[in-house]
Amino acid sequence: MTVAMSHPGFNSGALPPLPNSAAFGARLTRSGQGATPGDAKLHNRTLVLQTLYSVGAMSRADLARATGLTKVTVSGLVGELIADGLLRELGLQESQRPGKPAILVDLARDAFAVIALDLSDHRVFRGALLDLTGHVIDRASAPLDGAMGDVAVELAISLALDLASRTTVPLIGLGVGTPGVVDDAGTVRTAANLGWEQVDLQRQLGERTGLPTVVANDANLAALAESSFGDSSDDFIVITIGHGVGSGLIIGGRPVTGTRFASGEIGQVMVGTDLGLEAPYAREQVLEHWLSVPSLNAALAAESDKDDARERVLREAGYRLGIALAPVVGVLNLAEVVLAGPLELIEGTLAEATLEILRRRTMPDSHNDLIIRTSMQGDDLILRGAVAIVLHAQLGVV
Structure with missing residues (x-):
């Protein structure tokens, strides 16, 4: 599966996502199963992304030392990730050592965006476009005006589509924080304030936006935001x-x-x-x-x-x-x-x-x-948590 937007106004991307790790807190490895070559490559790719996300710009040699991978493996992965648009070369590394200076690479933190929705307020649904660092690019909101049930679902979908139409960079995914009890398939089992019972919000949002979507409880995303960005x-x-x-x-x-x-x-x-x-x-x-x-x-x-x-x-x-x-x-x-x-x-x-x-x-x-x-983190706490869970599901970072 790739992040390829078919809806008018969406920008296309080509980011191979992780296997189904959308559930809040899902493990990146499949316990009890033997590792395949594909698993090993995915693990190494995730390790490179996570290291750069956490540490910042590094040379290929420093990245190999930090991850424990060989220089050949790191060089190959970096080349693929640059081709995917996820990494970019920043220039030469300052060094006191003799010889040719190394080239620094880092995540292309502003080259992609995530749509985040915060449905926790009983008066208004809030949303934003954010970059990979959790920085807000654009905002939108939709007053609830007492909306419940299917009407509230449509309001959330409209808000996501509005934000998607504003982006000038490819979208990695859509993250949503909602009140209530939410299972690992993104179904809201119950959210009394919104009149939701067994609402498959993740599926509905994913189908209507064409984006990889993750829905989780708002307080859980608040904790994830503190862990990832606090x-x-x-x-x-x-x-x-x-x-x-x-x-x-x-x-x-x-x-x-x-x-x-x-x-x-x-x-x-x-x-x-x-x-x-x-x-x-x-x-x-x-x-x-x-x-x-x-x-x-x-x-x-x-x-x-x-x-x-x-x-x-x-x-x-x-x-x-x-x-x-x-x-x-x-x-x-x-x-x-x-x-x-x-x-x-x-x-x-x-x-x-x-x-x-x-x-x-x-x-x-x-x-x-x-x-x-x-x-x-103020009013952006749950929005940032929504970014974190999308980055975890799609790139394996944070």
């Missing part, structure tokens, strides 16, 4: 705070989705322990009741005439988040908790209250250096 550790959790509350986990540098693709559904964890041990599950006692943006804004408005109201509301939300996170941090021995949401709500009091509870409720010797911080 300064994160290999063991952390991202808490996304918006219309609802979700989370994404990276453990040992790899994303975790769970046996039923529902890992990270922390917003529905019951943290209202005030009712006692015998209390049944109740939606008004779940984390979202205290922590979602609508809940926080409503509580702040209701208490606005009281002294220290803002401090009290945000501290309570932070405490509840700490209660929910303490077992997770304790079991997984996480290094970081990353908060993503409106900075005016999550920075300061809320984050400090969360850390206070985490320190009280976990073993000090194991978690005394735990970091809690806010994401610095």
Whole structure:
């Protein structure tokens, strides 16, 4: 399969994609099967791309040393990747050594683009064209105006097609972050806010755009963005705070989705322990009741005439988040908790209250250096995660 666009306005490319690795966190190797020559070449090609993506421009000789491949193998792969348009020669390497200077090669980071959609906001679908570094080239948005079900699906498709028509470079693929439970085939099993049940969003978007498409849960993509483009550790959790509350986990540098693709559904964890041990599950006692943006804004408005109201509301939300996170941090021995949401709500009091509870409720010797911080990627967090998952699926990098 090649990335060849047949839709009017699309630019053609010729990028041989990886085997079916579109699932969030899918492994690049096929365990339990013997390696074929094609597997070995694909592995080496991916290794070259990943090394250049991570390190930057290198000579062929340095690339051979960094990857452990022979100079002949690297030279052949670099030639093929230059022909594909994925690499470019940058010029001579500065060197103090005698002899002919080497030529540097690097990824053609601005020669291709990815379409990314962020469907997490209950008011508007947002999309962007981004280059291989996660830099935004162009943006577009589509107000939801209450759209649900098939109408919301068509809105997402129209947004993707609009962005595709604007590109001046070949497209590698389409990445989508959506609320709800999403399986490894890109089917949205359930997304209540959009009225989606068993919606094969990945297939529909792929067929209508002609692009290799990957659809994943928005919070999982937020974690992938922090891992790929942020300064994160290999063991952390991202808490996304918006219309609802979700989370994404990276453990040992790899994303975790769970046996039923529902890992990270922390917003529905019951943290209202005030009712006692015998209390049944109740939606008004779940984390979202205290922590979602609508809940926080409503509580702040209701208490606005009281002294220290803002401090009290945000501290309570932070405490509840700490209660929910303490077992997770304790079991997984996480290094970081990353908060993503409106900075005016999550920075300061809320984050400090969360850390206070985490320190009280976990073993000090194991978690005394735990970091809690806010994401610095702003509104582009999920869009960048969508870029990362497309690059992983199509090129094997990030």
